Amino acid sequence: MKPIQLISPVDGQVYAERMPLTHEAAKAAVAAAKAAQKGWAARPLAERIALVKAGVAKLNEMKDVVVEEIAWQMGRPTRFGGEFGGVNARTEYMSEIAAATLAPQMVEDSDKFRRYIARDPVGVVFIVAPWNYPYLTTINTLVPALIAGNTVILKHASQTMLVGERLAEAFHAAGVPADVFQNVVLDHATTEALIAARSFGFVNFTGSVAGGQAMERAAAGTFTPLGLELGGKDPGYVRADANLDAAVDTLMDGAMYNAGQCCCGIERIYVHESLYDAFVEKAVAWVKALKLGNPFDADSTLGPMANKRFAKVVRDQIAEAVAKGAKALIDPALFPADDGGAYLAPQVLVNVDHSMRVMMEESFGPVVGIMKVKDDAEALRLMNDSPYGLTASIWTQDYDTAAKLGEQVETGTVFMNRADYLDPALCWTGCKDTGRGGSLSYLGFHSVTRPKSYHLKKV
Incomplete structure (x- = not known):
């Protein structure tokens, strides 16, 4: 197995390299995420929100390092200061709407019936993030997924693989358990094998049309929900x-x-x-x-x-x-x-x-x-x-x-x-070859949860 190299566009040199996980190590990461999910979901919603917001606050404390690393990894001028405005605004909005969006929708609550629709976390959410806005695109799914009670495995693009490390560092420092949010380095074959093995409750991929097609092929027959944001013109x-x-x-x-x-x-x-x-x-x-x-x-x-x-x-x-x-x-x-x-x-x-x-x-x-x-x-x-x-x-x-x-x-x-x-109040979505699904807004929570109906009768 060869190391994955990050070639900086600034000077054409190797800026970082990491060894991808073996297939067995990747399966162990998934198993750890699945084992941690029930306990994470059992925590009060307010506690999950507070930990997620604390993770983003820790990330803000790294701003100087993050801005410099973005420039080295994908070339954006440091004068623009990173992606913190959007990261903070999206985190704040999704946190604000979480309680109302995730609350059960009551149809009837009488002396005869209690009928309602709840929203359950899907389990383990897999984020395959792109390099062009490496923090924002991750936050779009990471924040609602964790708030909703899922555990998350993040695989970042090789061009910006240090971003995943910084996010994990920040969230773990804030108190999010290591098995609840894991950053991993994977090659394509292992990524596709994990999806094909029905490892995840939801896969969010942002990238090329060809990449989205590879995701669909890997998920074929597993009925794994996919969120795909692909090309644009x-x-x-x-x-x-x-x-x-x-x-x-x-x-x-x-x-x-x-x-x-x-x-x-x-x-x-x-x-x-x-x-x-x-x-x-x-x-x-x-x-x-x-x-x-x-x-x-x-x-x-x-x-x-x-x-x-x-x-x-x-x-x-x-x-x-x-x-x-x-x-x-x-x-x-x-x-x-x-x-x-x-x-x-x-x-x-x-x-x-x-x-x-x-x-x-x-x-x-x-x-x-x-x-x-x-x-x-x-x-x-x-x-x-x-x-x-x-x-x-x-x-x-x-x-x-x-x-x-x-x-x-x-x-x-x-x-x-x-x-x-x-x-963040409007759904981010596309049609045709741009893909399917949606993030942000209340619909962003729907992507990382599933409806569960309760029909309770008194006799």
Whole structure:
């Protein structure tokens, strides 16, 4: 068995390496989690909530180390300070709604019958977390799973495997028992074998479509519930009545932040013909103001992509689009840090169409294509012409218009005048090849619990 290596995009060197668990050791971890679950679920809800919140508080105490490690592991500039705002807000909201969401729903409580629906924990929850927002994506499932009385086994992406260690360190220091929350390093074969052996009550996976397909194949016939957040190609639509400056600022930030490595990042933009030229001009100026560089430099607003092979995908998409007639509006020479590897200059493309991979396949990098549209009907057709459906960003001045258009967009979340944001009170979900299931909101608790009906009769 070979060690799993974490290659830093900052300098291309091995930043960390860990040996994956053997199959027997992995089975022992699952057995320990199963043995600990009943006792954890028997603790009062308020106690579980307090321990989870204390774990997040301990994580906050590690902020300086965490921010530095994120930069080394996946390249995000340290100036952005990690993911603590979202981690704290999501933890607080899910904690606030836990009692009401998990409380039995009474149908009848009389001298003849007591009928109600309770929610039971599913047992052991397995989280397979991604590298792009390594703390936030874990917290989305970890917090409700533990609060609801499940035990959790976390397998983090190899690109950010130190994140799992920090989370376990924080939660254990706060008093969450070691067997209740375990961080493990696994290879693909062991991961799939555990799922196939019906080791878990719920599996949450965030990653590629191919990865989601592998999860489904591993779970085939086990009836294990899966939560899958897979690819995305999220559109923005700028209507004629949009606030142009706000649209440019938010959509371009949504396209470029985190080097474009956002699940719900903006990857394609459709602009009404009356605003198209002005939008493109302002978008180009916005991108030219970015600074690509070492993530530890205070003035870097764009760091390297997490791996040079991810950057190659984007470069290939751009080159193919240009060969098919697209026009690249950003001269890479403006970004001398572009080294042909993980450091990649941002790009804005026009003269694009849906025959090009850059408009149809996930890019997950700092590139966006912009197309002119004549009306809502054309924009809707193009937004829906995608195998993915995570979010859509509509720019207009009217709630009703945004809602009416949103009803016709095949997506999980409809935004009006914002993008690339998760509201913990709203379900995070997708459709088509983006996957299935949902996290956050009260529905996030439903994912990690199962309904159990009680029909009690007096005689």
